[in-house]
Amino acid sequence: MNQDFEPAILAFVCNWCTYTAADLAGTSRMTQQPNVRLVRMMCTGMVDPKYVIKSLLSGADGVLISGCHPGDCHYQNGNYKARRRVRLLNEILSQFGIDRRRVRLTWVGASEGQEFAATVNNFINDLRELGPLDSRGLAAL
Amino acid sequence: MATTARIQIDGQGPVVALQGFFRRLLEDESLSGVMLPVHLFRHGMPMPTLVTRPDQLDRADPLAPAFPMNSAKLVSRLTRGATGERIAVVMRPCEIRAFIELVKLNQGSLEEVILIGMDCPGAFDNAHYKEFLGDREGMAASVQFHASLSNGGLAGGFELAPACRVCEYPSPHGADMVIGLHGADLGSAIPVMATSARGEALLGAMGLPEESPDDRREKALAALTATRVQARDAMMEQVSARTGTLEQLAEYLSGCVNCYNCRVACPVCYCKECVFNTDVFEHKPWQYLGWAKRKGSLKLPTDTVFYHLTRMAHMSTACVGCGQCSNACPNGVEVVELFRTVAARTQAGFDYLPGLSLDQAPPLTVFKEDEFQDTVSHLA
Numbered sequence: 001m002n003q004d005f006e007p008a009i010l011a012f013v014c015n016w017c018t019y020t021a022a023d024l025a026g027t028s029r030m031t032q033q034p035n036v037r038l039v040r041m042m043c044t045g046m047v048d049p050k051y052v053i054k055s056l057l058s059g060a061d062g063v064l065i066s067g068c069h070p071g072d073c074h075y076q077n078g079n080y081k082a083r084r085r086v087r088l089l090n091e092i093l094s095q096f097g098i099d100r101r102r103v104r105l106t107w108v109g110a111s112e113g114q115e116f117a118a119t120v121n122n123f124i125n126d127l128r129e130l131g132p133l134d135s136r137g138l139a140a141l
Numbered sequence: 142m143a144t145t146a147r148i149q150i151d152g153q154g155p156v157v158a159l160q161g162f163f164r165r166l167l168e169d170e171s172l173s174g175v176m177l178p179v180h181l182f183r184h185g186m187p188m189p190t191l192v193t194r195p196d197q198l199d200r201a202d203p204l205a206p207a208f209p210m211n212s213a214k215l216v217s218r219l220t221r222g223a224t225g226e227r228i229a230v231v232m233r234p235c236e237i238r239a240f241i242e243l244v245k246l247n248q249g250s251l252e253e254v255i256l257i258g259m260d261c262p263g264a265f266d267n268a269h270y271k272e273f274l275g276d277r278e279g280m281a282a283s284v285q286f287h288a289s290l291s292n293g294g295l296a297g298g299f300e301l302a303p304a305c306r307v308c309e310y311p312s313p314h315g316a317d318m319v320i321g322l323h324g325a326d327l328g329s330a331i332p333v334m335a336t337s338a339r340g341e342a343l344l345g346a347m348g349l350p351e352e353s354p355d356d357r358r359e360k361a362l363a364a365l366t367a368t369r370v371q372a373r374d375a376m377m378e379q380v381s382a383r384t385g386t387l388e389q390l391a392e393y394l395s396g397c398v399n400c401y402n403c404r405v406a407c408p409v410c411y412c413k414e415c416v417f418n419t420d421v422f423e424h425k426p427w428q429y430l431g432w433a434k435r436k437g438s439l440k441l442p443t444d445t446v447f448y449h450l451t452r453m454a455h456m457s458t459a460c461v462g463c464g465q466c467s468n469a470c471p472n473g474v475e476v477v478e479l480f481r482t483v484a485a486r487t488q489a490g491f492d493y494l495p496g497l498s499l500d501q502a503p504p505l506t507v508f509k510e511d512e513f514q515d516t517v518s519h520l521a
């Protein structure tokens with residue numbers, strides 16, 4: 001594992017759950033690595049596949065999509081739709097050598113600050129193992 | 142038992158015999174017109190044409206090895222909204238499958254249309270059709286095309302379009318009637334099968350002689366399909382070997398000029414307005430310079446790989462492998478090979494077979510609460 005490599009992660013998080021959890025993790029001073037940029041969405045159902053594609057082509061080494069647990073989505077089924085989209089993206093992107101672990105979907109509820117911190121830390125560790133995505137240096141993207 | 146009738150071929154050959162068949166079909170009072178390929182000019186491209194007067198069928202040629210566009214989009218236009226009248230449309234198997242996909246997305250309707258599927262041996266892309274035609278008369282050239290196929294293959298170094306060479310669906314699914322070219326002796330007769338109740342009623346009323354069943358078509362079809370599947374697998378293996386990384390993908394697409402012809406030609410690219418044609422991609426001059434500075438250089442036009450990956454996210458579960466994307470590409474980018482290879486993965490990922498059943502909902506229009514658990518990461 002390359003401990004010097006600092007992976008860049010873009011995280012699309014649901015306002016109603018994971019965003020709150022991330023906030024909680026911050027205010028409770030849990031140790032978190034500074035590799036993540038959060039994008040607050042109203043629901044994971046709003047994460048268009050092209051946001052994920054664009055992130056990966058623009059230098060993100062991994063993309064996290066995190067929303068409400070099944071049954072808890074404030075728009076009833078946005079998280080189920082997100083799950084199908086992530087599945088679709090993984091099928092497409094793995095054709096081009098983008099490991100399935102780079103696009104990650106999780107359910108993290110509003111009170112689960114600790115879980116959020118652990119999710120991010122795990123993700124960073126996995127990305128360190130995978131190394132940088134080759135899009136970083138490519139002029140043709 | 143479904144009717145199989147016989148289109149008798151006399152001294153004037155199979156194209157004229159098929160014209161006779163469609164003339165007779167058009168005499169049925171329940172039909173106002175038939176859409177099929179017509180040579181409007183002696184040397185031009187035969188185009189899908191909606192014929193309402195039987196006497197104008199004398200340049201119709203459903204055997205032409207030309208495939209200038211996937212007619213699913215046209216049939217979508219012809220059926221979006223009721224006319225109170227019924228038409229028949231003559232389509233290749235991949236055109237029917239694309240149309241079924243559009244019907245599922247409410248971009249077309251089966252209510253007032255009779256689908257007549259042609260068994261399809263494949264066709265040329267536009268450039269090669271012109272070359273194949275040379276200065277021959279269109280209908281005569283079509284007959285020669287089918288004659289050479291049944292005599293062991295195309296002569297003169299001609300090859301079918303890349304999509305057709307790897308197409309494992311050379312017979313129609315979901316049609317009301319099927320014209321059975323596979324295994325047929327175009328010197329004597331072509332069988333026509335009714336494959337729905339509506340087709341049965343129409344065909345039965347035509348009073349054609351009945352064809353006694355034999356297994357020539359099944360055998361020819363099985364042999365052709367086996368060859369195609371083999372070619373398809375080899376093609377996908379090659380594409381995979383050439384596109385295993387993002388960098389390789391960018392190289393594969395390096396001739397692309399972002400003209401978006403492949404998207405316009407694609408029958409299942411369903412968006413009314415493509416995002417790549419909107420302001421979102423009207424970048425400012427200083428943005429280009431900023432991006433170039435970040436990496437030291439920037440390929441122009443930008444967003445090429447982004448465009449193709451986004452298109453794959455939209456159309457790959459519905460891709461029917463018709464090859465019109467490649468036919469439309471001015472730069473020889475091997476798009477159909479790429480899209481089919483990715484489509485094979487996404488279609489398998491959702492257990493989806495595009496265009497084969499109206500009951501199978503497009504994967505991104507539905508969801509279940511209890512599915513794809515392996516797509517969600519959980520903390521260990």
Ligand code: SF4
Binds near residue numbers: 407409463
């Ligand atoms: S991507 Fe190409 S092969 Fe697939 S349906 Fe569209 S035009 Fe046909």
Ligand code: SF4
Binds near residue numbers: 466470476
């Ligand atoms: S038709 Fe060819 S050049 Fe035009 S956008 Fe598609 S791949 Fe690129």
Ligand code: FES
Binds near residue numbers: 017076
């Ligand atoms: S509201 Fe949180 S995932 Fe839908």
